[in-house]
Amino acid sequence: MTDISVIIPVYNASAFLEKSVASALPFEEVKEIILVEDKSTDHSLEICRKLAEQHSKVKLFQHPDQGNHGAAATRNLGIEKSTGNFIAFLDADDYYLPNRFDIEKKAFENPTIDGVFGAITVEYLTEKGKQEFQSKFTNVSLTTVNYPAEGKEVFRGLLGLTTKTFGTFFHLNTLTVRKSALQKNNLKFNETLRVHQDSDFIIKLAFHCHLKSGIIDQPIAVRGVHDDNRITKIVKYSPQYNQRQFLLWNSLYDWSNKNKPDRDAMQHIALQKKAFELSTKKGFSKTAALLAAIVKDPKILKTKYRFTYTHS
Known part of the structure; x- marks a missing residue:
């Protein structure tokens, strides 16, 4: 397993993007890092161009009209442009840890396994971001599932239908999936959803594909929490x-x-x-x-x- 395409949607991430890309570059398994720039209003495009010039693994794309289309359409374009047999995702303000792909090689020796996921932790980059995150997600330092699971147990667990408490959603940053499984099941991100398109995608993926938990007791990626995280801006039950x-x-x-x-x-x-x-x-x-x-x-x-x- 040496051909993973890492897809990074980029929108106003100039402060974080270089660290994000740097975390994916060292892995031999990573064939390419696909940056899909979504008409940022900061210097993200300039940084993308610089990274693509500096590193042969890094490839830069924009939407055909060079417009802003949101995270779902941006990830879909990344999947379309990818050439690896496996797809992994990474948000531009997050980064991988050195153990990110430790489980994948062995897991994917089993041809029935379509995808592997693990645990993610948080890093508080600003005090305001920390307060907003903790007000919405109390006592969540590690987003993971509570026990090893695979197949339909993952789908039912994500819906809260298992006999045991399944735990929280696994994060898209920790997912590696066969591109062929996405193509076979015509799985894409719902472009009408400006938020929660990742949750929507993961639940559908867990139904159509055979997913398996990987490293769930320690993080394999880090989620950067700062002042501009959209998901933490909204008051719960508002x-x-x-x-x-x-x-x-x-x-x-x-x-x-x-x-x-x-x-x-x-x-x-x-x-x-x-x-x-x-x-x-x-x-x-x-x-x-x-x-x-x-x-x-x-x-x-x-x-x-x-x-x-x-x-x-």
């Missing part, structure tokens, strides 16, 4: 948070109706979608719709949406 969650679960709902996972999974996805759909309503219409939904299926009260949230 109207904006609920709207974005609705878009995520609506995407999964449409997908589940086409792909028909097991009944529990379809019901769970439908309830999550309905719960966050209700969260966008206000006043009496919201109360009436909620009561009707509870009568139809009381399990809706166990969804991720907090019905006790009173702001509108």
